[in-house]
Structures are given as C-alpha cells and as structure tokens.
Amino acid sequence: MTQLALVIDLNVCVGCHACVTSCKEWNTSGDAGSLADLMPYGRDPSGTFFNRVQTFEVGHYPETKTVHFPKSCLHCEDPPCVPVCPTGASYKRAEDGIVLVDYDKCIGCKYCAWACPYGARELDAKQKVMKKCTLCVDRIYDEKLSERDRKPACVLACPTNARLFGDVHDPESEVSVAIRERDGYALMPEWETRPANHYLPKREAPCDPPSPSSSSPR
Amino acid sequence: MRPAFSVVFLTTLIGAAQGLFLALFAGSFAADVSAPFLVRGSIVVVALAAGGLVASFFHLGRPERAWRTAAMWRTSWLSREVIALPAFMALAAAYGWMHARGGAGAMGVGIAAVLATLALFVCTAMIYASIRFFQEWASPFTLANFVLMGCASGLTLAAALASRGAPGLVPPYADCAIALTLLALVVRLASLSRNARIVPRSTTQSAIGARTPQVQQKSRGFTGGSFNTREFFHGVGPGGMRAIRWLFLLLAFAVPVLLLVGGRASPALLAAAFVIQYTGLLAERWYFLADARHPQNLYYQSVS
Numbered sequence: 001m002t003q004l005a006l007v008i009d010l011n012v013c014v015g016c017h018a019c020v021t022s023c024k025e026w027n028t029s030g031d032a033g034s035l036a037d038l039m040p041y042g043r044d045p046s047g048t049f050f051n052r053v054q055t056f057e058v059g060h061y062p063e064t065k066t067v068h069f070p071k072s073c074l075h076c077e078d079p080p081c082v083p084v085c086p087t088g089a090s091y092k093r094a095e096d097g098i099v100l101v102d103y104d105k106c107i108g109c110k111y112c113a114w115a116c117p118y119g120a121r122e123l124d125a126k127q128k129v130m131k132k133c134t135l136c137v138d139r140i141y142d143e144k145l146s147e148r149d150r151k152p153a154c155v156l157a158c159p160t161n162a163r164l165f166g167d168v169h170d171p172e173s174e175v176s177v178a179i180r181e182r183d184g185y186a187l188m189p190e191w192e193t194r195p196a197n198h199y200l201p202k203r204e205a206p207c208d209p210p211s212p213s214s215s216s217p218r
Numbered sequence: 219m220r221p222a223f224s225v226v227f228l229t230t231l232i233g234a235a236q237g238l239f240l241a242l243f244a245g246s247f248a249a250d251v252s253a254p255f256l257v258r259g260s261i262v263v264v265a266l267a268a269g270g271l272v273a274s275f276f277h278l279g280r281p282e283r284a285w286r287t288a289a290m291w292r293t294s295w296l297s298r299e300v301i302a303l304p305a306f307m308a309l310a311a312a313y314g315w316m317h318a319r320g321g322a323g324a325m326g327v328g329i330a331a332v333l334a335t336l337a338l339f340v341c342t343a344m345i346y347a348s349i350r351f352f353q354e355w356a357s358p359f360t361l362a363n364f365v366l367m368g369c370a371s372g373l374t375l376a377a378a379l380a381s382r383g384a385p386g387l388v389p390p391y392a393d394c395a396i397a398l399t400l401l402a403l404v405v406r407l408a409s410l411s412r413n414a415r416i417v418p419r420s421t422t423q424s425a426i427g428a429r430t431p432q433v434q435q436k437s438r439g440f441t442g443g444s445f446n447t448r449e450f451f452h453g454v455g456p457g458g459m460r461a462i463r464w465l466f467l468l469l470a471f472a473v474p475v476l477l478l479v480g481g482r483a484s485p486a487l488l489a490a491a492f493v494i495q496y497t498g499l500l501a502e503r504w505y506f507l508a509d510a511r512h513p514q515n516l517y518y519q520s521v522s
Contacts (some may be wrong), residue, residue, distance in 0.1 A: 004230060020439070054293070054517060055437040058428045064434070069426050083293035084349070085299060087286040104444020105286055109298050113449060117351045117420065119514025122445040123487050128279025185427045188513065199427055207256040 001076065004135055005168045005196035007175040007184055008070055011203055013162040015053055015068030021134075022157030023051040023072075023188070030138050032103055032117035036126035048124045050133040065202060070163070072154075073101050073120040073133035074187060074195030081112040081121065090185070097196055098137055098167075103129045107196075115192050121185055168196055220452045221507035224276035226346070229342055230499045231270035232303060232369070234337045237372015238379075239263045239310050242343070243377065244326045245387050246259045246317075253382040262379065267307045295348050295512040299341035306334040335430060339365045352510040353416050359409035363506070366402035367470070371499055372400055374474055375492045381485035392482045397476055400496070406502070411464070413509060422511035435520040438470025447518050454510040462505050469498025 006171055029037040037047035051072040060066045075092075079099050081089050089105035090112045092098070101112075102120075106129035113121040113130060121132045136152035139145060149156065155163045166175035175198070178184060184198035231326040242259040245251055287300040309331035316324040343361035350356045371397035380387040382451040438447075454462070474495035481487025 004278070004326075017439070024407040047446060048445070049440075049443070052517075054435065054439045056422070056426055056428070057434045057436050058432065059430055060432050062269045067428070071439075080351075082242070083290075086288075086290050086294045086297035087283070088290050089286075091327065094429055106280065107286060108505065109277060109296065110279075110449065111285075111294075111345075114349050114512070115351065115447070117513040119446045119512075119517050123279060123449070125445075188420050188424050190424060200430065201427065 001097070001169060002141075002167045003074055003075070003169045003196050005097070005167070005175060005198065006043075006072070006152070007164040007166075007168075007178050007200060009162045009164070009178075009182075009196045009200040010067055010069065011162075011200065012160040013053075013068040013070060014159075015055055016159065017053050017065075018157040018159055019070055019163060020049060020051050020053055022044055022153040023044035026136060026139065026153035027134070032138075033127055035131065036124050036190055038125050046125065048122045048131055050122075050131065055084065069135070071118065071120070072197070073099060074118060074193075074197040075133075075135065077194035077196055080115045080117070080191070080193055084111050084115045086111065094202065096167075098124055098135050099132070100137065101130050101132060102128065103131075117188055117193065118195075140165075156182065168198070209213050219510045219512065220449055222277050223504075224273045225501045225507065226500055228270045228277070228497065229364065230367075231266050231273065231478045232306075232338065232342065233368025233499075234371040234375055234496060235263045235266035235270065235310075236306070236338060236505055237369040238266070238375050239306075239313075239331060239335055239372070240522045241373050241376035241391060243332055243385070245372060245391070246324070247381070247412060247441070248384075248387055248390075251384055253321060255380065255387075257314045257315040258383065259270060259312055259376070259379055260317070263310045264307055264314070268312070269413075271307070284356075286462065295341055295344040297352050298337065299345060302334060302338040302341045302371070306331065306338045307438035310336050335396050339368065346506075353419065354413045354510040355506075357409065357412065358411065359405060362405045363409060364404070366398055366405055366501065369380065369501055370398035370402045370474075370494065371495050373421045374478065374495050376489075377478065377482065377486035378485065378492045381482075381488050388482055388488070392478045392488070395491075396478050397407060399471055399475050400477075403424065403467075404405045404465075406471075418511065418513070420516060422516050425516040427514070438518050441521055446514060450515055450518070459505070459508070460507075462501055466498045466501035466505060469494050470502050471498070474498070 023183040037049040039045050053070045056067045056069055058067050079092055082092055087105045087107055108128040119129050122129045140150050151165050155165045164171040164175050169177050179198045182200045184200050186195040242256055273425040276294040291297040312327045313331050343364040373391055377388050377391035377395055380391050423431050441450055474491045477487050477491035
C-alpha cells in the first residue's frame, strides 16, 4: 500500500521560507478556497498556513548548530486526529495514505487540532473549517501538468532540494533510501503516531576553529 | 489551552442537570414527595440541559452542520456525547411528563433516564480524558471530577428546589450535597496535586528530534498570531491561575458547604448556595481546561 510523504533534509534547509510561500500561493488559489489572512498589513497580522519554518539552536555555545525546521502535517500512519472527528470530515485515504479534511463536512469544532500533538492543523478564520497540508493532492495527480511538476508546491520551490517526496512504503523509492541510509527519523516517537514524514538529521561535522596555517595570507 | 466559554457553560450546565435528575429520581422514592415537585424539577433539568446544548453551538465554526456530528459514534466520544445529550433530555422530559399525567410508567422511563445520565457523564468526561496529549486530562480524575461536581451542584439545586414544595426532602438533599461536595473537593485536590507533578512526555528535543537535550527555539517562523498560538495558550500568568484556583476552591466547595450546613431552613440561602457553587464551577471548569498543556506548544515558544 502506498504512503506518500515528505522527507526533509535538515542539512541543507537554509530557512528561506520559499516552501512556506509557495505552499500558501498554491493552496490559497485552489478550488477549496483561500487560506484566510486577517489584517495582513495591520499591526497583528494572522493567517492560515499549511507549512511553517521554525528555527532552533541545538547544543551549548560555542558548539551550537542552527537548525531550520520546516513543519507541516506529517500524515501519520496512525493519525490520532482522524478517529476523534465527530462528522468523519477528517480521514486518511487508503490509496495513498494522505490525511485530508473534507471542508464540506467539517463543523469547525477543533477537536482534531486538540488530538494532533504536532500542531499541524489550523482553523481557517474565515471559512471556519479545519485546514492542513494536503500534500498538494490537487496537483500531484494532475495529468495536465508535466511529470516533473506533479509534486507538492513546497518540494518544487525548495532552492536547496531539502524536501524529498515519494512513497515511504516502496523500499526502493528515493525517500525510503534516504530514510534508510541517512538515519531518517520521525517526530515525537513517544506518542506512537508513526508519522509518514521523516527528517534527515544534520551530519556530525567537526566544529574546529580555523587553524592559523590554513587561513589565507593577508 | 485557551478555554472556550461555550464548553465551560456546556459541561457545567449539563452536569448540574444530570445531578438534579439523579436527585429527583432518588427523591421520587420518598414517602411524602409530590408529583408537582418532580414535574417542576424535570422542567429545570431540561432547561439547564437545553442551555448547555445552546452553549455548545457557540463552540462550532459551522453550527449549521451540527447535524453531522452524530455520524462517527463508533470512534469519537464527541459524537457519542451528541447522541447521549438529546437522549438524556428527551427521557428527562418524558419522566416529568409522566409524573404530570399521574405517574404511570414513570419508573421505567426514570431508569432509562438514569442510564442516559450516566452515559452522558462518561461521554462528556471521555472527550477530554481520551486525548492522551493533554496529560492533565488523560486520567480517571477527569471522569470522577465531572461526575462528582455535576452531582454535587445538582443536589444543591435539588435542595434549593425542594425548599419550596417538598420540605421533607431538604435535609436528605442537603446532606447528600454536602457529602458530594466534600468528596468532589478531595478528588479535585488530588487531581491538582497529580497535575502539578506531571512530567511532559514530549520535550523540545523530541519535538524536533535533536540528538542533544540542549535545544532552544529561536523563531517560531512568524511574528503575528496564528490558530496555534490562540487556541493553545490562555495567556494568564501564574499569579492569575493561583487566584482562580483559590476562587473556585472557595466558591465551588467551601461557601456552598457552609450555606448547606447553616442555611437549610432558608430557601433564599439554599438558592444562594447553588448560585455560588455554580459560579465556582464555572471557574473550576475554566481552570481545568486552561491548566492543560499541549505538546504542540513546544513549537511556539519563541517569536523570533
């Protein structure tokens, strides 16, 4: 059975937010309606996004690393947000494992957001229904697009190729090989939600100060 | 969590309605109980529950689609509550109606309504207790607290109602209300002490999968607000939370017990006992909801 997912390489993510803006552009323009922005030019702007890029500092100074960390719905294999939905609006597709919200059935009770430990779901302030990453389900199967464009908008936008997309149940897929060979991991394994999306950890690189011999002559 | 007042009113109003119904049903076995008292009480039960039902609609983004919520009763406690609440209201209304019509068949309907009452307590509490990510809620204390606080406030209200129309029932109702309020206090103090010692299962380290425990968020990725920052942070400081805790311990437990002990001869004082206890319960339920920390908050610790 197919399980589509993203694999995010934390070695090369530079935190540029291109995935955030391209996601917003694609998903606010689709059939499902806009992702509401409230007072976008006001003092306290607020909007609905499927994808956020956050920044963390790991380690003790001076041995610290900056980790730019894109976060979207992880399309869990055992999604805790689905069984709690009282209307059946929240569901996981059998054919490709994408977790989706039926915007026509959602009543906006927010219960699924309570049941997601990752904060991946956002209630749209105007449509008053719950929204989340769809893995661009409205473009990855679109045969009017060229084959190379049938990928989520965030994947196509990433300038450093930090985002891989594919079937994590196919052991030979690019994403499965990356997870296997580069120690890919899931977030918050303690909740046993089995996220389909994985992250590739930063490789250990020596953090030595430059030696005088290797510095360039002045 | 940022508590929604719709949820605070829903859970406290239906809790009091359920407690009052159990009190009425138990009281119907007393020798000197009058049918008009049971009818009037049932009307109050249905009115309180209807108030809760109306409040619940304010929690929905799309209330016009509320009819869909009964669909997923196999998996969702919220869906089960949506079925149990109207069932409880219908049976309580039928119970009052049958007493108004001479009481024939009231016993059978009453037993069914008692079962609906218990089922509704379980559904409402499990909505919270079944979400394992809120470790403060995911405990048997949640069900115990909902049942005991609902019964305590319902019995206090029963004593107040009995003081006009069924004076013989005031002492047993008031005694039960005192016992339940004190028991509820013991359970609430135990749950407060449990929740103060919770070790969160998730850490910033597990949230991003860092290999060292020294992890600090430097930016959450945006400076404005979002659903995540509004829904899961109540914004009240530790001092405010302490004040609300003292407020509900006083209003929901201490003052009503004193009034039930010393004021049972006065209908006005019994009514005051219920009003004060209910006000305290609003604060208690607000605190219960606010006091729960969600693991998603680990991703929203620093603006920039």
